[in-house]
Amino acid sequence: MSFRIRAARLDDLQALYEMAKLTGGGFTNLPADRPSLKAKLEQSDTAFARTVDELDDERFVMVLENIDTKQVRGTCQLFTKVGQQWPFYSYRMSTLTQYSDELDRTFRAEMLSLVTDLEGSSEVGGLFLHPNERAGGLGLLLARSRYLFIAQHRARFADQVLAELRGIIDDAGDSPFWDGIGGKFFGMSFDEADMFNALHGNQFIADLMPKNPIYTAMLDEDARNVIGRPHVSGRAAMRMLENEGFVFENYVDIFDGGPTMVARTDNVKSIAGAERAKLIDRLDDSTAETAHKALIATGKLRDFRCAYAMVAKTDDGVMLDDDAIDTLDIESGAELLMIGR
Incomplete structure (x- = not known):
C-alpha cells in the first residue's frame, strides 16, 4: 500500500x-x-x-x-x-529560592505562572x-x-x-x-x-x-x-x-x-537539512543498489504532496522508485524537496 x-x-x-x-x-x-x-x-x-x-x-x-x-x-x-x-x-514552571537566617535553611518552591x-x-x-x-x-x-x-x-x-x-x-x-x-x-x-x-x-x-x-x-x-x-x-x-x-x-x-x-x-x-533537487528519471537496476530511503515533498499549497521514496542522487538530479513517482503523481523535471529518513 x-x-x-x-x-x-x-x-x-x-x-x-x-x-x-x-x-x-x-x-x-x-x-x-x-x-x-x-x-x-x-x-x-x-x-x-x-x-x-x-x-x-x-x-x-x-x-x-x-x-x-x-x-x-x-x-x-x-x-x-x-x-x-x-x-x-x-x-510556566519556575522556582523561587528563599533563605531563612533563623532556621539556617534554604527553601525552594516550585510555581506555575499563567x-x-x-x-x-x-x-x-x-x-x-x-x-x-x-x-x-x-x-x-x-x-x-x-x-x-x-x-x-x-x-x-x-x-x-x-x-x-x-x-x-x-x-x-x-x-x-x-x-x-x-x-x-x-x-x-x-x-x-x-x-x-x-x-x-x-x-x-x-x-x-x-x-x-x-x-x-x-x-x-x-x-x-x-x-x-x-x-x-x-x-x-x-x-x-x-x-x-x-x-x-x-x-x-x-x-x-x-x-x-x-x-x-x-x-x-x-527544515535545516532539507535539500532541493529535480527529478530526472526512474530508478533502474543499475541505480537501485545505491538508493536510500527519504521523504520527498513536491508542490506548494493545495498541490503539496509528501511521501516516502527510494532516492538515488546523480550530478544532474535524483532518481526515484516507480511507486514514489506514482504516489506523488510527478514527472521528470519536477522540483522536489527531500530529507533522508
Whole structure:
C-alpha cells in the first residue's frame, strides 16, 4: 500500500470526524464535533487559497491518504501564528529560592505562572494516526511532512515553532492536573472544559483562572506527578520532537499539564537539512543498489504532496522508485524537496 500526505479538502470532513471519535479526548485540534471540524477545514481551505507569501494567522490541515483505497488514515495541522484570535496561554514552571537566617535553611518552591510567552510562534499539532496504521513509519511521515511544508513556505511561518503534547489522562478520561487546578475554579470536568476550548477558544481561562502564581506544593500528589509529562501515547512523539531539535523549556498546557516543546524554526533538523533537487528519471537496476530511503515533498499549497521514496542522487538530479513517482503523481523535471529518513 502507498501513502501520501496532501492538503485536506472539505470533503474529508467525515473521515476526520470518524478519527476524532477515536482520540480518547484531550485533542483540542481534533474534536469529535462536526461543526468545529468543518470550520477548521474551511479555515484551512482559505489558507491554501491565499498565495501571498507572508506571515499571517492561518491554519493548514493535511491528511494521510492511502492512494490505493482513497481512505484518509491520519491527519496533522500547522498554525502559522498562534495567539491572534485569542490569547495563547501556558503555565510556566519556575522556582523561587528563599533563605531563612533563623532556621539556617534554604527553601525552594516550585510555581506555575499563567503566561502568554509563546504568543506569535508557529505551531505543529493536530497529529493523529488511525490505530490500524501505526506501523511502517507512517507517524514519522505525518510528523516530518509538516517541516517540509514549512520549508516549502518558509515566509509564512514564524521564527519559533512549538508543539504541545497531550498530558496524562486516566482511563476514565479525567486529567489529574485539571482536577488539581482548573476544576476547582471552573466547576467543569476536564472533558467539558477541553471541548469548550475546542469549540469556543480559551478566553474563559483569562476570565476565570487566578492570575497569581500557583505553588505546586499546594496541589495534591496526583496533580504534581503529571506536570510536564506526556500521555503514554505521546512518548514516541516527544522523542521525535527531540530528534528534530525541540526542547522542553518548562511550559506546560493549562488543561492537562502536558509539555510544550519549542525550537527555532530554522534549526529544526528536517527544515535545516532539507535539500532541493529535480527529478530526472526512474530508478533502474543499475541505480537501485545505491538508493536510500527519504521523504520527498513536491508542490506548494493545495498541490503539496509528501511521501516516502527510494532516492538515488546523480550530478544532474535524483532518481526515484516507480511507486514514489506514482504516489506523488510527478514527472521528470519536477522540483522536489527531500530529507533522508
